[in-house]
Amino acid sequence: MDRTEKIPVQEQKKIQKRAKKNSKPKMKKQMKMIAVVMSVISIVLAVVLGFMLWNLNMLPALYFGIAMLVLLLLVGGISALILSARKVQVLIVGIVCSLIFDVIMGGGIYYLNGATSALKKITTTKTEIALVDVYVNADDTAETIEDTNGYRFGILSELDRENTDEAVSKINEDLGYEIVTAEYGNYMQMVDAVEANEIDAFILNTAYMEILADMEGYQNISERVKSIAEYEVEHKTKISEKPVVEKTSDTFTVYVSGIDTEGVVSTKSRSDVNILMTVNTKTKQVLLVNTPRDYYVPLPISGGARDKLTHAGIYGVETSMGTLDMLYGTSTDYYFRLNFSGFETIIDALGGVDVYSDYELVTLHGNYYIAPGMNHLNGNQALGFVRERYSLPGGDHDRGKNQMKVIKAMIQKMTSTDFLLNYSNVLNALAGSFETSIPMDLISEIVKAQLSDGGDWNIVSYAVSGAGDTQPTWSGGAAYVMWPDESTVETAKALIQQVKDGGILEQQ
Numbered sequence: 001m002d003r004t005e006k007i008p009v010q011e012q013k014k015i016q017k018r019a020k021k022n023s024k025p026k027m028k029k030q031m032k033m034i035a036v037v038m039s040v041i042s043i044v045l046a047v048v049l050g051f052m053l054w055n056l057n058m059l060p061a062l063y064f065g066i067a068m069l070v071l072l073l074l075v076g077g078i079s080a081l082i083l084s085a086r087k088v089q090v091l092i093v094g095i096v097c098s099l100i101f102d103v104i105m106g107g108g109i110y111y112l113n114g115a116t117s118a119l120k121k122i123t124t125t126k127t128e129i130a131l132v133d134v135y136v137n138a139d140d141t142a143e144t145i146e147d148t149n150g151y152r153f154g155i156l157s158e159l160d161r162e163n164t165d166e167a168v169s170k171i172n173e174d175l176g177y178e179i180v181t182a183e184y185g186n187y188m189q190m191v192d193a194v195e196a197n198e199i200d201a202f203i204l205n206t207a208y209m210e211i212l213a214d215m216e217g218y219q220n221i222s223e224r225v226k227s228i229a230e231y232e233v234e235h236k237t238k239i240s241e242k243p244v245v246e247k248t249s250d251t252f253t254v255y256v257s258g259i260d261t262e263g264v265v266s267t268k269s270r271s272d273v274n275i276l277m278t279v280n281t282k283t284k285q286v287l288l289v290n291t292p293r294d295y296y297v298p299l300p301i302s303g304g305a306r307d308k309l310t311h312a313g314i315y316g317v318e319t320s321m322g323t324l325d326m327l328y329g330t331s332t333d334y335y336f337r338l339n340f341s342g343f344e345t346i347i348d349a350l351g352g353v354d355v356y357s358d359y360e361l362v363t364l365h366g367n368y369y370i371a372p373g374m375n376h377l378n379g380n381q382a383l384g385f386v387r388e389r390y391s392l393p394g395g396d397h398d399r400g401k402n403q404m405k406v407i408k409a410m411i412q413k414m415t416s417t418d419f420l421l422n423y424s425n426v427l428n429a430l431a432g433s434f435e436t437s438i439p440m441d442l443i444s445e446i447v448k449a450q451l452s453d454g455g456d457w458n459i460v461s462y463a464v465s466g467a468g469d470t471q472p473t474w475s476g477g478a479a480y481v482m483w484p485d486e487s488t489v490e491t492a493k494a495l496i497q498q499v500k501d502g503g504i505l506e507q508q
Helices: 009-056 061-084 088-123 161-175 187-195 206-212 309-315 317-328 340-349 379-387 396-414 423-430 440-453 486-500
Strands: 127-137 152-156 180-184 201-205 225-236 251-259 271-280 285-290 296-298 306-308 334-339 353-357 373-377 434-436 458-463 466-472 478-484
Touching: 009 061, 009 088, 061 088, 061 440, 088 440, 127 161, 127 187, 127 206, 152 161, 152 187, 161 201, 161 225, 180 187, 187 201, 187 206, 187 225, 201 206, 206 309, 251 317, 251 486, 271 309, 271 317, 271 396, 271 486, 285 396, 285 486, 296 317, 296 466, 296 478, 306 309, 306 478, 309 317, 317 334, 317 486, 334 340, 340 379, 340 396, 353 379, 353 396, 373 379, 379 396, 396 458, 458 486, 478 486
Parallel strands: 152 180, 152 201, 251 334, 285 458
Antiparallel strands: 127 201, 127 225, 251 271, 271 285, 296 306, 334 434, 353 373, 466 478
């Protein structure tokens, strides 16, 4: 028989009441321990978050102080609530508040860590990649490098020899023996030789194939030969080997390069967008000088021989910078380089841009309709807009103007308070989309100054011009070029100097 049945109901209630009363102190003690642990976690997270904000170094002292004060008050308030609580219900409220605050701080730490990592990745790129391929005739039975046993390979005797030799070394390593090579003075001779069966294959930087496709008699080169192997050759940029010099003036010049590729932005390629951006942080004046891709100018490495400006990108970003410095008498400090996919990513991360179009047009890329006047463009639409030239009356000249309009819209968006306060999310989205040699410290100083002082930047653009012609190029073969109009070059020089001297420009 169950003994509890012999205990009166009233006595059972008294026993249950005493048990419940005795359990409250134990429960309260457990809750107190949990609350104290949560409070300690909140303090640790607040310290980590504060350190990361300080390490990112993009908040003005006032903003940083306010952020730290808010963290201190919240953590202190929750901790005080927990430690002074006498009732279990109050402890539960304190624990919930602490948990919510910890989640928020944890999210902040995650995004700040991502922003710092992205910024480091963007600003510490020190290498460039050249893609070197092995080509055979389109009807050749070889499909891989292993199918070339007994083949004789053509290589360039002087041009791009460093990348060629590295690729040959990798081929020898893959095959397990040294291949037989024959040297040629230029890549047109090499292509002709493989088609005449003088050699079986040739090794060439893919960037030269892009040039070849623009030359008369070789426009269908992609149908006549095929690639059976590709090798990445990575080298340090010469810019990365220079010692970092702290900026002592309020002005600096950035080379903005848009390369004609998808994917990895550090790949050497022709530069289709070539803009010198001169910045005066004191006067908040920005000058964008656009130079057409076909400008016929000497390269620093060509011994005075002229070439198309776009070809300079094949030899590295420092060659493009040096070419423009020779043209304008400048000393460019940094570069900012992006490709097509990076361009789209940046525009989309900014939420699109508002751009004024002088003409009504339908873009060849994407088949987008652009109305005369102001247009809000997403990444792919903006790409179509800046690539368009055939439907514009000024061709390349108008395309250059449109490119500077989009860059101006991007700068305006990036210097807005809304963007700067949300830069961590944007930087996470931009990692890998572009690269720059602008130091993190300089970027931090500009962001802090803009958040602190506010105000709009005066952004003015100017484009040099010239006359079209067909001339031999140093990189090889005759091609369409543009002879510089020296009067416009001199105007550009004067405008650059005016910005450096602290002058304020007006858009013409």
